[in-house]
Amino acid sequence: MMSFKRMLLALALVVGCDKTAQETSVDPTIPTTVSDDGTVHDDLSMPAEPTLDPADFKSAQECVSCHPTHVEQWQSSAHAYAMVDPVYRVLVMQRQIDLGATEDQFCTQCHSSVGTRGGECVSGFSFEELSPIVQEGVTCESCHKISSVERMYNAGHTLDPTGPLRGGIEDPIDNAFHESAYSEDHKTSELCGSCHDVVETSGLELERPYEEWTTSPAALDGQVCQDCHMPAYDGQASVGGPDRTLHEHRWVGVDLPATEAFLADTEAVEAGRARIQELLEGSATLSLSADPAPPGEVVDLHVTLSNEIGAHNFPTGTTFIRQAWVEVIVSDAAGNVVYETGTLDANGDLRDHWSEVEPYGDKDLISLSSGFIDAYGNPEIFPWRATEHWLNALSPGYERTYTLFVPTSPDTVGPLQVVSRLRFRAFPPYLIRIVGLEGPVAEEKLHIYDLEDASMSVELR
Ligand code: HEC
Ligand code: HEC
Ligand code: HEC
Ligand code: HEC
Ligand code: HEC
Incomplete structure (x- = not known):
């Protein structure tokens, strides 16, 4: 490096x-x-x-x-x-x-x-x-x-x-x-x-x-x-x-003090993480719905998120650094994964523009983070080089439904099992690499909190 x-x-x-x-x-x-x-x-x-x-x-x-x-x-x-x-x-x-x-x-x-x-x-x-x-x-x-x-x-x-x-x-x-x-x-x-x-x-x-x-x-x-x-x-x-x-x-917000001295105190870290988890758990809900479909057709899977904070966006603040996203994994009756979104690449990154190994590998990614764009329309990390800031966050009191199209083949054996969770982390790995951070501080910033989960099965008929 x-x-x-x-x-x-x-x-x-x-x-x-x-x-x-x-x-x-x-x-x-x-x-x-x-x-x-x-x-x-x-x-x-x-x-x-x-x-x-x-x-x-x-x-x-x-x-x-x-x-x-x-x-x-x-x-x-x-x-x-x-x-x-x-x-x-x-x-x-x-x-x-x-x-x-x-x-x-x-x-x-x-x-x-x-x-x-x-x-x-x-x-x-x-x-x-x-x-x-x-x-x-x-x-x-x-x-x-x-x-x-x-x-x-x-x-x-x-x-x-x-x-x-x-x-x-x-x-x-x-x-x-x-x-x-x-x-x-x-x-x-x-x-x-x-x-x-x-x-x-x-x-x-x-x-x-x-x-x-x-x-x-x-x-x-x-x-x-x-x-x-x-x-x-x-x-x-x-x-x-x-x-x-x-x-x-x-x-209490979403991350712990970023010093090795603080992070060496395991009791303080545990207590701090528990407080963050508690704050985050109340902030949003996740629910799923889908209609049965015949094998070989696309299953429309609806993922609904709602902001339960009621006081500001979820997420808020440095939303261009934070990551809040939905992981969805769909398997057939034999347990084979037929569809996934929101899973991580080999570096632990989401498979969006910033992934080094699978850039744009996850076209369906449901992410609530924000991002910058420069004068040429390219994604940008540093705000002072950007001309635009696009937001994806949920406004207070609002809910939003995303529809995912889950492909099946005529041989797919149902019912499909859908497992999903709403995940959050203070920092993404690519940013940690860009700023050259290593050791316990880097590890802590990458800690993933799971806020909510939802699952369902979908008949293929
Ligand atoms: C010698 C003791 C002492 C020291 C040292 C001290 N304070 Fe205080 N402070 C008090 C007392 C007594 C009160 C009133 C508490 C009460 O009425 O319940 C107070 C009240 C306050 C209040 C509330 C004021 C209000 O009206 O709401 C603040 C803010 C405050 N202190 C900040 C500080 C800060 C910052 C420092 C350090 C730079 C400091 N204090 C150092 C004794 C101290
Ligand atoms: C980010 C801003 C901020 C910082 C930093 C801060 N305080 Fe406060 N503090 C507040 C606010 C706001 C209140 C009043 C909250 C209320 O009454 O609703 C408060 C209240 C207090 C009170 C009155 C008792 C109470 O709990 O309401 C004391 C004493 C006090 N602070 C001391 C301190 C000391 C000592 C420090 C540093 C170690 C400190 N504060 C740092 C914002 C701050
Ligand atoms: C003087 C400026 C200042 C004031 C006033 C202030 N803050 Fe902050 N606050 C900051 C900065 C800067 C940070 C980020 C520090 C860092 O992580 O580098 C921060 C961090 C936080 C965080 C932690 C966010 C996280 O990601 O974990 C919370 C929560 C917060 N502030 C709440 C408050 C509240 C509530 C008040 C009013 C009572 C307040 N702050 C007043 C400057 C301020
Ligand atoms: C009803 C409770 C509630 C109120 C009121 C509230 N917050 Fe929050 N805040 C939360 C929750 C829950 C989170 C964690 C979810 C998130 O990040 O949006 C949070 C997160 C934050 C964060 C960390 C965001 C991040 O991801 O870095 C900051 C900063 C913050 N709040 C500032 C504020 C400020 C400033 C106000 C007042 C204008 C405020 N909050 C009012 C509940 C509240
Ligand atoms: C208007 C006040 C303000 C200015 C100006 C500001 N910050 Fe902050 N900064 C904050 C607050 C408030 C937070 C906490 C928000 C949160 O956690 O969501 C914060 C959080 C951060 C964090 C996150 C810390 C962490 O570990 O989670 C970084 C990094 C940061 N600021 C860098 C910068 C840089 C670099 C600049 C200059 C380009 C800057 N800030 C300018 C108020 C400010």
């Missing part, structure tokens, strides 16, 4: 810089400005000059003595790893190369708002030189110093570096370490939406869970992100403080 550095260089040479194509698709609503040196800025979230001092932000370690549970839970969440995730780092480096370091604040504006607004994540920055508070990614104070939400995408909130720590407690008791203040914003989906909706500088929409939520049944019911991703429990907000309703700080 090509070394990673060489691969980056090769990619950089092929890509060049097609700025004209980029400019024509710029969405005027994205308030970016371009400096004389060609670097792209947004006064709020990617400022040309620092708007805050990282030294005003305290590490999560300074909260442990009074908020041990919050710190421990945060430590097991993706927020704590937002700047050290190896896949993230590789992709950021690729963007630095492709765009000639003109947009190096783009990815970091959310993954570390403190580093981006504090003048550490500047053109050509390297991860090794960032201070510890910036390496902490989405740390406690990245959320608890948010003083207002201005727009629901691209880190669209203001930070108040020296102000009180804001949260959802209306009557916080005093403490010697920090001032506290009640904040209505922390009770809303808008707080989350300010980072969770991601729009490229070209205007291309990458991740929109907040926007999906705004028109969902859950939003109409007054349900917010926190209700599912920060479930309530009883306890003390600070050691020795009054009993209160608290909010889990694990932010």
Whole structure:
């Protein structure tokens, strides 16, 4: 395999810089400005000059003595790893190369708002030189110093570096370490939406869970992100403080922290996987139907999926990285497989465009993932090189039926046995190979969760 550095260089040479194509698709609503040196800025979230001092932000370690549970839970969440995730780092480096370091604040504006607004994540920055508070990614104070939400995408909130720590407690008791203040914003989906909706500088929409939520049944019911991703429990907000309703700080999503140190703790991994499985199991249902057909004819097999989350798409977020798909295997009475879709190739990849061994080998594949297309209509992996983002996800509250045509021959002996399952994984093998990731982190990212299964038999008569 090509070394990673060489691969980056090769990619950089092929890509060049097609700025004209980029400019024509710029969405005027994205308030970016371009400096004389060609670097792209947004006064709020990617400022040309620092708007805050990282030294005003305290590490999560300074909260442990009074908020041990919050710190421990945060430590097991993706927020704590937002700047050290190896896949993230590789992709950021690729963007630095492709765009000639003109947009190096783009990815970091959310993954570390403190580093981006504090003048550490500047053109050509390297991860090794960032201070510890910036390496902490989405740390406690990245959320608890948010003083207002201005727009629901691209880190669209203001930070108040020296102000009180804001949260959802209306009557916080005093403490010697920090001032506290009640904040209505922390009770809303808008707080989350300010980072969770991601729009490229070209205007291309990458991740929109907040926007999906705004028109969902859950939003109409007054349900917010926190209700599912920060479930309530009883306890003390600070050691020795009054009993209160608290909010889990694990932010269970679809993958575990991507560090070898975390993954070495088998108990934590088991517990983490169980939480992901639990979240995923409730998100969608799968059902089958088919009519009998004579041997030699095609059996129409209907596969119905429905989004049971009701709050955002299934899947949502980084749908261009995630894989959610249906595996269907049909066998005859003797157990011979007569039809299959959604099964994996020798590399563990789905047999779509990205398969190295059987590209386009699975024409019927039912996949809910999204993908990018470049200016020439070719599939593309990196969003900043793409001009189009096509989605396949199920909208909240909706169901969709796919019809598969299962061929039989006059000799096929029925009944046919149909076995299917809805499967999910955070990362596909081809992407792991492209970013050159190996070892336990790569293995964890490839873990497949089975959400639902359905089976039936179909008479041949
Ligand atoms: C991604 C944003 C985010 C991060 C990161 C975060 N919090 Fe919170 N925190 C919240 C929100 C939102 C609430 C309020 C939830 C509500 O009231 O509905 C909250 C509530 C709290 C509360 C009040 C008690 C409770 O559970 O409701 C404390 C204390 C707290 N957080 C401490 C911390 C500490 C310590 C860290 C870092 C280890 C941290 N938070 C990291 C978003 C965050
Ligand atoms: C010396 C102890 C102490 C330390 C250290 C400490 N806190 Fe607190 N914090 C408290 C107390 C006490 C409360 C109020 C708890 C209550 O009323 O139930 C509180 C409340 C909070 C709240 C809720 C504010 C509100 O009104 O909703 C947040 C958020 C918070 N702390 C974050 C942090 C963060 C982040 C750190 C670390 C940078 C930290 N705290 C360090 C003692 C501490
Ligand atoms: C009714 C419960 C519910 C609410 C409310 C909710 N979610 Fe989710 N969320 C889920 C479930 C279930 C999943 C797992 C299935 C999936 O990925 O779509 C999930 C997954 C996610 C993921 C991981 C997606 C991935 O595959 O990478 C993110 C990010 C997320 N939610 C953000 C949000 C945000 C932001 C909001 C508020 C605007 C929100 N969620 C509101 C239930 C909920
Ligand atoms: C300051 C920006 C920021 C804010 C505010 C924020 N997030 Fe996040 N969140 C992130 C980033 C960045 C990641 C991905 C970290 C990584 O894996 O590299 C993430 C990851 C997550 C995940 C895990 C997704 C997965 O695939 O496993 C969930 C769930 C989540 N956030 C929910 C929330 C909720 C709910 C809120 C509001 C209370 C919120 N976040 C507020 C930036 C933010
Ligand atoms: C607007 C805020 C924002 C910007 C800008 C942003 N991200 Fe993220 N990123 C997030 C959030 C939120 C998540 C979690 C969503 C999810 O898991 O579905 C995330 C998740 C990720 C993940 C998945 C981590 C994992 O292991 O599952 C990677 C990789 C990543 N981002 C890379 C990047 C790169 C590279 C860029 C720049 C091209 C970038 N991000 C720009 C907010 C942002």
